[in-house]
Amino acid sequence: xxxVRVEDLHKRYQADGPEAVxxxxxxxxxxxxxxxLGPNGAGKTTTIGTITTRVRPTSGRVLVDGxxxxxxxxxxxxxxxxxxxxxxxDRALTAxxxxxxHASYFGAPRRERRERARELLGRFGLGGxxxxxxxxxxxxxAQRLMIARALMHQPRLLILDEPTTxxxxxxxxxxxxxxxxxxxxxxxxxLTTHDMIEADRLCDRIAxxxxxxxxxLDTPTRLRRLLPAEHGVEVTVAxxxxxxxxxxxxSGTERTEARPAGDGRWRVxxxxxxxxxNSGLPEQALSAAQSGGLELIELKRLEGSLxxxxxxxxxRELRGADGARxxxxxx
Amino acid sequence: xxAVGATGSPRVAQATRNIQIRAxxxxxxxxxxxxxxxxxxxxxxxxxxQPIFLLFVFGRVLPEIGAARPGYGTQLLPGVMALTxxxxxxxxxxxxxxxxxxxxxxxxxxxxxxxPVAAVALQKILIAALRGVxxxxxxxxxxxxxxxxxxxxxxxxxxxxxxxxxxxxxxAGAMGxxxxxxxxxxxxSVAFAVVLTPLIFTGCTFYPWISLxxxxxxxxxxxxxxxxxxxxxxxxxxxxxxxxxxxxxALGLTVALVVFGxxxxxxxxxxxxD
Numbered sequence: 001x002x003x004v005r006v007e008d009l010h011k012r013y014q015a016d017g018p019e020a021v022x023x024x025x026x027x028x029x030x031x032x033x034x035x036x037l038g039p040n041g042a043g044k045t046t047t048i049g050t051i052t053t054r055v056r057p058t059s060g061r062v063l064v065d066g067x068x069x070x071x072x073x074x075x076x077x078x079x080x081x082x083x084x085x086x087x088x089x090d091r092a093l094t095a096x097x098x099x100x101x102h103a104s105y106f107g108a109p110r111r112e113r114r115e116r117a118r119e120l121l122g123r124f125g126l127g128g129x130x131x132x133x134x135x136x137x138x139x140x141x142a143q144r145l146m147i148a149r150a151l152m153h154q155p156r157l158l159i160l161d162e163p164t165t166x167x168x169x170x171x172x173x174x175x176x177x178x179x180x181x182x183x184x185x186x187x188x189x190x191l192t193t194h195d196m197i198e199a200d201r202l203c204d205r206i207a208x209x210x211x212x213x214x215x216x217l218d219t220p221t222r223l224r225r226l227l228p229a230e231h232g233v234e235v236t237v238a239x240x241x242x243x244x245x246x247x248x249x250x251s252g253t254e255r256t257e258a259r260p261a262g263d264g265r266w267r268v269x270x271x272x273x274x275x276x277x278n279s280g281l282p283e284q285a286l287s288a289a290q291s292g293g294l295e296l297i298e299l300k301r302l303e304g305s306l307x308x309x310x311x312x313x314x315x316r317e318l319r320g321a322d323g324a325r326x327x328x329x330x331x
Numbered sequence: 332x333x334a335v336g337a338t339g340s341p342r343v344a345q346a347t348r349n350i351q352i353r354a355x356x357x358x359x360x361x362x363x364x365x366x367x368x369x370x371x372x373x374x375x376x377x378x379x380x381q382p383i384f385l386l387f388v389f390g391r392v393l394p395e396i397g398a399a400r401p402g403y404g405t406q407l408l409p410g411v412m413a414l415t416x417x418x419x420x421x422x423x424x425x426x427x428x429x430x431x432x433x434x435x436x437x438x439x440x441x442x443x444x445x446x447p448v449a450a451v452a453l454q455k456i457l458i459a460a461l462r463g464v465x466x467x468x469x470x471x472x473x474x475x476x477x478x479x480x481x482x483x484x485x486x487x488x489x490x491x492x493x494x495x496x497x498x499x500x501x502x503a504g505a506m507g508x509x510x511x512x513x514x515x516x517x518x519x520s521v522a523f524a525v526v527l528t529p530l531i532f533t534g535c536t537f538y539p540w541i542s543l544x545x546x547x548x549x550x551x552x553x554x555x556x557x558x559x560x561x562x563x564x565x566x567x568x569x570x571x572x573x574x575x576x577x578x579x580x581a582l583g584l585t586v587a588l589v590v591f592g593x594x595x596x597x598x599x600x601x602x603x604x605d
Contacts, residue, residue, distance in 0.1 A: 013605065052443060055605045074347060077445045088436035092365045101364075104357035105444035107350060149440070 002063075003157050003188040004028040004051060009060035011046050011212075020046045022212035023060075028157070028190055033183050035203035036192040037306065043212040044192040045085075048159050051190070052082045065156055078106070081150035085162045087142040089134040095121065095145055096130040099152050106153035113152065120148040124178070140171030147178065151187075158182065160191040164198060176202055196306040208310060215313050220306060227304035227312055232271040233281045234302055237294040239266045246292025250284045265297060354446040355454055362458040378419040378466035379473065382411045386470075386477045389537070394479065404478040406572065409565035410536030412470040416496065417503040417534070417558045418527070420463030424455050424507025425523075432602055433516035442603050452599035456504035456592070463500035485571040495564035495580070502557050502587040508595030512602050534558025539566060541573040557587035 004027065011021040021043040028034040036044045049055030050062050053073040062069040069076040090098050096117055103113035121130050124144040129137075137145060143163065150158055160179070164172045179189055179202055193199050199206050200220045207217040216223055232253070237243055243266050244258040253272040261267040270285055282299060289296050366374055390404025431438040441451050475481045486492075514522040534556045535543075540563050543550035553559045560583035563575035574580075 049605065053604070054439075054442065074351060074445050074447065077443055078350070080443070082439075082443060084436065084439060086436065088439040090361075090437050090440065091435055092369050093361075097364075101357070101361045102440060104360060105354050105441070107353045107357070107445075 001030050002027040003030050003065055004034075004190065005063040006047070006051070007061050007063070009047065009050060009062065010058045011043075011050065011055060012058045019058075019212050021050075021057075024209070024212070024214055026207050026214060026217060028188060029205075030188055031183060031186055032204040033179060033189045033191065033202050035199040035206040036190065036209055037194065037196070037199045037203075037206050037310075038192075038209035039194055042209040044209055045161060046212075047209070048082070048161060048190060048192060051157075052080060052159060053077060078153075079156045081153065081155035081158050083143075083146045083150050083158070083160045083163060085165060087134075087139075087146065089137075089142055089145060089149070091133070091135055094131050094133055095126060095137070098134060098145060099149050102149045103152040108153065116152060117148075120151055124148045125174070140167050140174075143167060143171065143175065144178075147175075151182075155187070157188045157190065160189065162192055162194070164193070164195065172198075196310070200306050206306070208306075208313065210310075210314050216309070223306060223309050224304045227308055232269060232302045233285050234298075234300050235268045235270070235285050235289060235296070236261060236298040237266055237268065237289055237296055238264055239294055240264060242266065243289075243292065243294050244268055246294060247285065247288045250281065250288050252281060252284075269302065271302070351446040351450065354444045355450055358441060358444065358446075358451070358454045359458060362454075363461075366458075366462065374462065375466075375469075377422070378415060378462070379469060381418070382415045382466075382470055383473060383477065385411050385414075386474055390474070390478045401479075402483075404474070405483045405570070406539070407537065408470070408474050408478070408482060408484070409569045410534075410538075410562045411474070412467050412569075413499065413558060413562040413565045414531060414534065414536045415470055416463045416467035416500055417506075417561055418463075418531070419466040420459045420500040420503035421507040421510070421530075423459035423462045424504045425511035426507075426519075428455065428508070428511030428599075429514070429516055429519045432512070438603070448600050448603045449596050451603070452508060452596050456501060456508055456595075459504040459507055460497075460500035463503060464496050467496060467500070484569045486569055488568045491564060491577070492568035495561060495568060495584075498584045498588060499557075499561035499564065502584055502591060503561075505588055505591035505595050506557065508599060509591050512595060512598035530556060530558055535562040535566075539563075539572055540575045554583070557583065557591075560584045560587070 006024055006026050009021050009024040010019060012019050024047060036047060038044055046055055050057050051064060051069065053069055053076055064076045065079045067075045093101060099117035099120060100113045103116065121127050124147065126141060126145060134142060134145065164175055167175065183189060203220060205217065205219055206223060207214045216226065242258050244256050247256055247268055247270060250270055253270045255271040257269040259267050270281060272281060282301065286299060389407050393399035394401045394403055442448060471482065510522060510526060533553050535553055540550065540553060540559060560580045564580045566572055566574040567577065
């Protein structure tokens with residue numbers, strides 16, 4: 001069953017301005033992590049704004065759990081929770097009070113909200129800091145507290161806008177684990193990101209958004225299949241000169257590329273389909289390196305990344321895309 | 332009753348209404364908690380420091396050095412009370428809104444609470460009005476301490492005092508809603524100076540409206556200022572001095588409440604929903 005259904009969504013902030021969202025349709029299924037991936041300005045935040053009732057669509061509609069968000073925003077708000085990019089914690093309150101008052105807005109009885117708040121604070125590693133004012137919280141702690149707060153009213157759908165932007169690596173990993181854990185507990189998640197690794201690692205399905213439109217929507221694996229075949233292995237060896245002659249004997253390669261990697265190392269890419277029969281590409285590459293007397297530093301399988309998928313679909317780099325080229329295209 | 336059983340929708344509507352009322356009450360609960368537990372000192376300082384000095388300088392120092400008539404303090408009291416009531420309610424709506432919409436984004440958690448966006452605005456006004464009423468009432472014991480010979484009030488006429496406090500503070504809260512949502516955050520300090528200074532000095536706080544008849548143009552001008560109606564209303568409730576007629580006071584406050592309330596709610600919704 002679809003927890004969210006977005007139908008032919010359009011949003012124009014100014015009557016004569018460009019469309020921030022130019023006709024988007026998608027469904028988010030119960031219990032999945034759904035990713036909205038795209039560069040800044042692609043329309044991700046606008047799209048989730050329409051789901052959280054904060055953005056009124058120019059046309060089209062959004063259903064949350066069967067409730068039309070535009071017609072009955074109060075019922076929609078009961079079902080959703082949102083974690084924004086930047087902290088919007090209540091700075092007049094302590095961490096514990098942030099959670100308990102949030103739950104009170106949703107009608108939770110006093111005892112229940114205290115118990116649930118303590119449990120969530122513990123789960124998010126904030127036990128012992130519950131009476132601190134949130135001003136004293138670090139970015140990572142604030143992020144965790146916002147997620148804890150969002151879970152206080154047990155929403156069907158949790159929306160996270162760029163949840164790991166600006167977090168240190170440790171907090172980022174913690175957050176990833178948290179999201180997977182939430183999915184296992186039955187919460188449906190939508191997250192926006194421009195981080196390919198994050199999308200790849202977490203999401204069950206991903207909608208790639210660019211210029212206010214969905215240009216691809218599928219599982220990460222299937223999205224990668226959109227790439228033209230670029231399979232093979234990459235071998236890094238210690239060598240003073242181009243080591244590619246050592247790899248000519250490897251069978252099944254269509255093309256070989258060698259580049260110096262600095263520090264007396266070379267990176268050799270052997271492109272070809274590895275069908276797993278006979279001796280595969282990795283094994284052959286390994287033995288070729290050994291028989292060529294080359295010290296092996298690293299061996300890895302080449303697999304298209306979501307980044308490659310984005311470049312393939314749009315002809316632009318994802319990270320560089322938020323700059324002049326995008327605004328130039330739209331204005 | 333049978334209709335309820337047949338369709339179930341009135342029951343759903345009732346349940347939704349209850350959810351919204353509970354959410355509204357919970358938002359008020361949060362604000363009262365913060366007022367009492369976390370911000371009592373700063374709230375009192377913000378609300379009362381100015382009137383304390385006004386009462387002291389105008390009600391005590393000036394008469395004692397002969398720069399004002401003895402008893403000017405008693406004349407001044409309703410005005411200072413009105414000024415405190417209005418400024419507290421106005422600032423307690425406007426300032427938090429500016430900060431919450433622009434910097435802390437705290438408003439977002441309220442906007443996602445299960446109640447209509449307009450109700451969030453009304454709740455802000457209500458709490459600010461309550462703070463205004465509290466500050467206004469505290470003027471009485473303060474004046475009793477500061478003014479020479481304590482306070483000499485005539486009455487009070489509760490039937491006038493209560494509605495003036497009630498509608499005056501709400502109207503001021505509504506003005507704060509307009510100010511807090513209409514002014515961009517980088518201009519707020521300018522806006523406060525530009526709005527508050529004329530508001531303070533044209534609101535019949537330091538002089539009764541009737542006594543302005545020799546300065547007719549100014550007397551008419553003060554009628555634009557909602558504070559005039561609160562000052563004159565409290566003058567009517569607490570003194571036997573001549574004052575603006577009751578009907579005009581009621582009309583002035585009603586117009587202020589309706590105009591600023593409607594405008595402020597519209598502006599608030601525009602800020603809250605893109």
